[in-house]
Amino acid sequence: MEGTNQTGGDPERGVEDMINLSLLDEEVILKNIKARYERELIYTFTGSILVSVNPYKMFNIYGLDMVKKYEGRALGNLPPHLFAIGSTSYSKMMKDLENQVIVISGESGAGKTEATKLVMQYLAAVNKNGNNLITEQILEANPLLESFGNAKTIRNDNSSRFGKYIEVFFKSGSMVGARTSEYLLEKSRIVTQAPDERNYHVFYEILAGMTEEEKKKYGLQTASKYFYLNQGGNCDISGRNDVENYRVLTGAFHVLNFEGNEKETIYKILASVLHFGNIFFKRVHDSSHDTVLLGNDAEIKWISHLLQLSEDWLKQALTSKVTETRGDRVVSPFNIDQALDSRDAIAKALYSRLFTYLVERINLITCRSEREKSTSLALLDIFGFEDFHTNSFEQLNINYANETMQFFFNQHIFRIEQNEYSKENIDWRHIEFLDNQPVIDLLASKPAGILSILDDESSFPQASDTSFLEKCHFHHANNPLYEKPRMSDPEFFIRHYAGKIKYNVQQFLDKNKDTLRSDVIELLCESKNRTIAQMFKEMRDRFITKTLSKTTLHHSQAKDSYSGSRLY
Ligand SMILES: Nc1ncnc2c1ncn2[C@@H]1O[C@H](COP(=O)(O)OP(=O)(O)OP(=O)(O)O)[C@@H](O)[C@H]1O
Secondary structure (H helix, E strand, C coil), X not given: CCCHHHHCCCCCCCCXXXXXXXXXXXXXXHHHHHHHHCCCCCEEEECCEEEECCCCCCCCCCCHHHHHHHCCCCCCCCCCCHHHHHHHXXXXXXXXXXXXXXXECCCCCCCHHHHHHHHHHHHHHXXXXXXXXXXXXXHHHHHHHHHHHEECCCCCCCEECCEEEEEEEEECCEEEEEEEEEECCCCHHHHCCCCCCXXXXXXXXXXXXXXXXXXXXXXXXXXXXXXXXXCCCCCCCCCCCHHHHHXXXXXXXXXXXXXXXXXXXXXXXXXXXXHHHCCCEEEEECCCCEEEEECCCHHHHHHHHXXXXXXXXXXXXXXXXXXXXXXXXXXXXXCHHHHHHHHHHXXXXXXXXXXXXXXXXXXXXXXCHHHCCXXXXXXXXXXXXXXXXXXXXXXXXXXXXXXXXXXXXXXXXXXXXXXXXXXXXCCCCCCCCCCCHHHHHHHHCCCXXXXXXXXXXXXXXXXXXXXXXXXXXXXXXXXXXXXXXXXXXXXXXXXXXXXXXXXXXXXXXHHHHHHCCHHHHHHHHHCCCCCHHHHHHHHHHHHHHHHHHHCCHHHHCCCCEECCCCCC
């Protein structure tokens, strides 16, 4: 593949626009991008698409001189740059009075959020006659949303854990407002973090930035004392200055007109989430069933004080469920798993509703009536594909969103362009591309796509994880894109099979060995001569003891109780 003649480019220097390469395959594209990157050229065009490589060091290429250079210039007249995309979209919006959208996509750490910020800064800079206050408020919304919606992950110290769509409105070329929509805030992070990851920045920022006096008002201590903050192992990270970012956050509150009592309510909710995380339960064994007792009162008192809720009500909500049927009120006590789930569910609901409130509240300020009769330039900054060691429902949703975007991209770029060329009898070699329609069908077609099955199962009272899995197997076992999952971890196995096995261990093994993880098979083999009850007791002791030894700080002191470090 080497040589100018075959690819249409100079392999040593690379080409600015890869549409000029006569051969366009993965190898040629990567070589071209690499050749340019080695010359510190991080941007490359492919027609109207800008490919960007994250250099992880700031080049001096985003100043006002660059804004002026690109302003009003058509795409392709100047070297590839983010501002070329900003300028083209802005000019097209002005000329045709048509709304524009810039889609920014890539894997975590690729540079999407920085690119969004840089395009916003470009738009703010070319918007000479605009209202300075509105422009400042639009830009200040960003650090506020970052505090509440970004977190340290193993791939990015400032990873956006939500997708956003920002529409910036213009009238006669001046910025008059902006509206942000948020998607898929990662809720699991509020109650659990993987090793070396953190919860949302805002928690660490308030704990580092507030005075001791202020923290006392909310019953707050240092970050390492909170179960919801310390599971990743390290609350401080070198890449972020929590004290400075707390100052930036309070500055953003000020510019966006947050009143004193409004900020106070926000801090109370954040503090309550942390107090919820430090509640632990004591397992109570009784002859007929397992129940729980609350392990500590202090956190309940703080939450009750901060959220103005009755202590009794709170205790009841954390330890039992109330169902009402035909006038009868039945109180069913929780076992330890249900109590932990209920505690975590309340914390997740509190935080995610606060986040939605903040987005709406920002929109109230940045998106006023001027929107009418305006045109918009929107930026979509959404997570790229994710594939972690342990993938959850959140990764499934994120990847589904990306498959859909990829589908749109394929439609738009390949199919439509190819059809146009064919229509005009232009000599055009068909580009082969992987059509991802079958993946989208597997996930979301109706009525049997995986997400549709999940939707249906969620409304059946008798449905369970097992019934959901069985339906997925039934509909998709023969689909080459579908693989029967292996049992992901032993505790999952215990929870889902204890009490459900009607036959002996050997029969069970024979029937299910294809779907079991090797360490579970090993354990079952050891247990072949035991009764099923003995086997489960042994597994429970073995894995839950392991879980207990992993729990942190304050929890490890509580005997026969555990607070939430679970295996899945
Ligand atoms: N154009 C750039 N120049 C220099 N450094 C950059 C650039 N873009 C990104 N970076 C660096 O890379 C880091 C990660 O970028 P960014 O947060 O934008 O990634 P992302 O794609 O939005 O990731 P995530 O999906 O996890 O939010 C930034 O904090 C910054 O240090």
